[in-house]
Amino acid sequence: xxxxxxxxxxxxxxxxxxxxxxxxxxxxxxxxxxxxxxxxxxxxxxxxxxxxxxxxxxxxxxxxxxxxxxxxxxxxxxxxxxxxxxxxxxxxxxxxxxxxxxxxxxxxxxxxxxxxxxxxxxxxxxxxxxxxxxxxxxxxxxxxxxxxxxxxxxxxxxxxxxxxxxxxxxxxxxxxxxxxxxxxxxxxxxxxxxxxxxxxxxxxxxxxxxxxxxxxxxxxxxxxx
Amino acid sequence: xxxxxxxxxxxxxxxxxxxxxxxxxxxxxxxxxxxxxxxxxxxxxxxxxxxxxxxxxxxxxxxxxxxxxxxxxxxxxxxxxxxxxxxxxxxxxxxxxxxxxxxxxxxxxxxxxxxxxxxxxxxxxxxxxxxxxxxxxxxxxxxxxxxxxxxxxxxxxxxxxxxxxxxxxxxxxxxxxxxxxxxxxxxxxxxxxxxxxxxxxxxxxxxxxxxxxxxxxxxxxxxxx
Numbered sequence: 385x386x387x388x389x390x391x392x393x394x395x396x397x398x399x400x401x402x403x404x405x406x407x408x409x410x411x412x413x414x415x416x417x418x419x420x421x422x423x424x425x426x427x428x429x430x431x432x433x434x435x436x437x438x439x440x441x442x443x444x445x446x447x448x449x450x451x452x453x454x455x456x457x458x459x460x461x462x463x464x465x466x467x468x469x470x471x472x473x474x475x476x477x478x479x480x481x482x483x484x485x486x487x488x489x490x491x492x493x494x495x496x497x498x499x500x501x502x503x504x505x506x507x508x509x510x511x512x513x514x515x516x517x518x519x520x521x522x523x524x525x526x527x528x529x530x531x532x533x534x535x536x537x538x539x540x541x542x543x544x545x546x547x548x549x550x551x552x553x554x555x556x557x558x559x560x561x562x563x564x565x566x567x568x569x570x571x572x573x574x575x576x577x578x579x580x581x582x583x584x585x586x587x588x589x590x591x592x593x594x595x596x597x598x599x600x601x602x603x604x605x606x607x608x609x
Numbered sequence: 610x611x612x613x614x615x616x617x618x619x620x621x622x623x624x625x626x627x628x629x630x631x632x633x634x635x636x637x638x639x640x641x642x643x644x645x646x647x648x649x650x651x652x653x654x655x656x657x658x659x660x661x662x663x664x665x666x667x668x669x670x671x672x673x674x675x676x677x678x679x680x681x682x683x684x685x686x687x688x689x690x691x692x693x694x695x696x697x698x699x700x701x702x703x704x705x706x707x708x709x710x711x712x713x714x715x716x717x718x719x720x721x722x723x724x725x726x727x728x729x730x731x732x733x734x735x736x737x738x739x740x741x742x743x744x745x746x747x748x749x750x751x752x753x754x755x756x757x758x759x760x761x762x763x764x765x766x767x768x769x770x771x772x773x774x775x776x777x778x779x780x781x782x783x784x785x786x787x788x789x790x791x792x793x794x795x796x797x798x799x800x801x802x803x804x805x806x807x808x809x810x811x812x813x814x815x816x817x818x819x820x821x822x823x824x825x826x827x828x829x830x831x832x833x834x
Binding site for chain 1: 637663667695701742748750756762772775788790
């Protein structure tokens with residue numbers, strides 16, 4: 385969200401078929417909650433397509449990248465690396481240190497403004513290698529309970545940005561949702577046209593946060609998933 | 610987390626096979642981030658089993674309920690109903706009202722302490738009926754972007770409890786994770802025995818927040834998922 389600093393989410397590991405939906409949700413969560421880019425393993429083409437499609441429709445900027453060199457990427461990252469893991473330090477104990485490391489904390493009185501540094505947030509799928517724990521500047525747990533990498537990423541980003549990501553603007557959107565106390569209002573991004581106002585039908589899904597591409601599922605048809 | 614008030618998460622809708630993993634993640638997220646109970650549709654037995662297993666191992670209290678009467682449940686709920694949807698009012702605009710409605714806001718000076726009320730948080734899977742939008746006391750969007758019901762639930766709970774859920778205690782656990790800056794330390798809940806300290810192997814998974822039951826996936830084998 386900030387031109388001076390890039391926040392990149394890396395989905396480490398992907399099992400095609402099995403992980404398509406979860407990897408997609410990691411990407412959509414990264415986009416919605418303020419990251420600039422998500423990197424998927426290069427066998428996650430299906431997920432990449434879905435996230436790019438959502439970005440085309442609902443706006444950006446948000447990049448989706450497919451890479452086959454995750455290990456090198458982590459090893460060589462020029463910035464701060466946070467690895468989200470249930471084994472890590474408690475997010476409430478380290479979040480201020482993380483914000484300070486990337487230059488998101490306010491300058492102290494009389495001190496110089498903090499320099500922005502890029503941040504790589506690594507979210508594991510299946511087993512991640514020990515080297516990731518070691519390379520990470522911070523191993524962070526949103527609770528030390530087993531739950532969901534999507535939930536961990538979401539809470540981490542919301543705390544990293546201190547809620548500022550909820551107010552971001554979206555560029556080059558075809559359409560946008562207008563918040564409603566009761567209702568579903570989707571308008572063309574240029575303000576013309578209204579779809580699905582007060583109607584349980586609607587092109588953008590129905591309680592399913594990913595939107596609706598015909599079968600209630602923004603990821604499209606993932607076969608046996 | 611509070612004896613006087615129950616926070617219940619309802620997973621509205623479940624497609625067996627297709628939704629097993631996501632429904633499981635909804636349940637695990639509800640547990641980890643402070644809810645007292647999750648209700649799944651009665652065709653989500655696989656997910657229920659996984660969440661109960663995690664609760665047996667890592668502690669509670671946390672109830673998993675299978676019900677076939679979701680509509681009636683919502684309609685008759687004696688308390689506050691929040692429906693999480695991308696179409697809803699922005700979480701940052703309504704979270705104080707929600708906290709006040711359930712009695713989580715501090716009493717005003719000179720006023721009486723707020724009465725606790727139960728809260729039902731409804732998370733949709735596939736299309737949810739219009740009646741849910743109408744019955745909900747609050748339709749709430751964590752952003753008005755399409756992303757993940759798991760992410761929406763996580764951020765909502767973290768804000769509902771203002772982070773207090775991260776400090777909760779767990780009762781009757783077999784084991785617990787000890788937070789580490791670099792490492793994976795799992796101990797028996799009674800303090801005896803250490804597993805997986807500094808070792809990339811470990812019974813509780815590896816970067817996969819759900820833990821590891823042999824194949825890197827806490828939900829067990831979900832077949833074609």
